[in-house]
Amino acid sequence: MATVAVHSLTFTYPKRSRPVLDDLNVTFPSGKFSLLTGVSGGGKSTLLKLIAGLTPLPTAGSITFDDQPLAEIVPTKRAATVAMLFQEPSTQFTMDTVKNELRFALENQCVDPADIPAKITAALDFIGITDLQDRLLMQLSGGEQQKVALAIIVAMDSDVILLDEPFASIDPPTRLALLEKLVALCTKRGKTIILADHDLSNYDRWVDHLAVLDMGKLTLLSPADTQARFAAFTPDKLQLTHVTLPGELPVSLQGTQLRLGHGERELLAPQDLALFAHQATLITGPNGSGKSTLFRALVRLGKYQGRLTYDGTDIQKLPRKQYARSVGLMFQAASSQFLNVTVAEELALSRKFGNRDYFTAERVQDLLTQLNLAEHTEQIIYSLSSGQQKKLQLLCMLIMAPAVLLLDEPLKGLDFASIQVVMRILTTVQRDLHLTLIMISHQLSGLDDLITLHLALADHHLTYKGAPA
């Protein structure tokens, strides 16, 4: 049991003028489930990392656990006091297998070797993943990895459990299962839980006070306001009015008995799949179901079984260079796309090899202005905000104008105004250049104008949705 208290905490990242957290005061009561929400970039992750001790505090003592500053807790007892579950599931492990990672964590706490096996079994049992214990961590799905990470926290018996958007890459049933385990930890074992999430569904039964973090300030809502906020929250609904089933359309990419999977885990059961030219196709499906894996296979970065053809030729037989210019991928992580240092250099590279007739210097300048990037051309890419990086990334790939452009979460992390601009640009360019766009997106609003075909991935199978053409 531990009460976490934050006393007038101000935190500014180096080389930034505006503080992320501004004179913040809050108390997270012991044995309670606290939910933290707010816009992206609002400082949720920063606050959690500071509480976890992963980011050094500007002034020691501004965060206390039962009135004891974290710095005064013996290092080997720290993990028993506070532990954190990360947003990105795969980045939180050191060892190769589930059991070895659990051993590593318990060894760090100086647990007697004789007690380790029993503790491991108990923790795996509690989360219900005993069958995973000898599996390689890197071969588990995101949801399984989050379960393992939670099992480790259970084994370490940490008093305070911090979770930073832990369900960001997890499908709804797994999310609910994990949430129930968390509530059990809270009510049965008296753990203090602080969870950051922007998706407010399914919390109404368990959370009394919603904490809203905005512009560096934190507001704790009353129970009535909290319930009102939960009731008002509706997950984005997909609205597609122009979508029809594909009729007689020219095929661009064709999969024959295409199968995708990591090791024994099957993502896509063998099926024939046609992707149609000059259309804007949206692919939806639960997180971790294999959408990005499909894209990586389509650009020859990932393994697949079966046959994939582009304009009738096996993609493995096409020269790499030529194929890469015909089928391009806008990666989910913006940083994977960039090759240079400044915005101007990156744009120059795209214009050098891209469609210069359409993307004239004036047009590029105009697009930069629309995207609010015109002021940033001399800036180093990696110092741009994630939203700005995403917009620049899209522009760079559009200038390349490959016949087929695959877009993996192109709207991730963009604010509402940016989404409108990006979708308008995408729609215009697609119509003008007759591009084939294939898009994965969890952001479902604003897609209606562009999308003409809808592929849904469910139960290891991709099927076209919509009314007959």
Add this chain to the structure above:
Amino acid sequence: MNPSLKLALVILIALEVSFTQVWTVNVALIIISLILMFVGHVKWKRLLWLTVVPLFFASALVWSLALQGTTTHHFLIVIFTRMFVYVYMGGLFTQTTNPLTLTRSLEQNAKLPSKFAYGFLAAFNLMPKIQAEVATIKAAALMRGQVLHVWSPQLYFKVILAAMNWSDQLAAAMTSHGFVEGAPRTHAVTVALRARDWWLCGISLILVQVGLFIGLP
């Protein structure tokens, strides 16, 4: 055999071989390493690689030395076999040692600070990730019309950037699972350092000394 002791033995023998010129000992070491690799079920393909690559370099070296004409036949044979000793003994060590067991042994038997032991393990586990990252960067460049080669500085710039990111992530992961630099830890799995290991190491070293002594002119 205990992994730390095995590592020490391999390094010692390699050092000795570097400073002596007895080709019979080299050949004996090659044969023993090969036999031990067979016993350890090292894959045929791996063995073939371990043979073809040094064969190329050893032949090239011997050929150029022979062209120069100032070296004796004896020295050429020594150089040729020495190359294989290095590669086969290195192969024997890496192919028959589990990295995690080596890490545990280095921490427990060789008393290496746990920071280094686990740092080594993390670097090892990072290998496949680096390979995937290089493939991604090359593909990203191709899609922009740029061909990146092994010698392109841009490739290294990006890989280093990614590696820096991973090292931060790894440090956070280790901290969040309770790892504290220099703090005492217990060991769920103990790696034994038995009398047999010491005997095996000692006898092997003596045998090499005897061989070198007899073989010296």
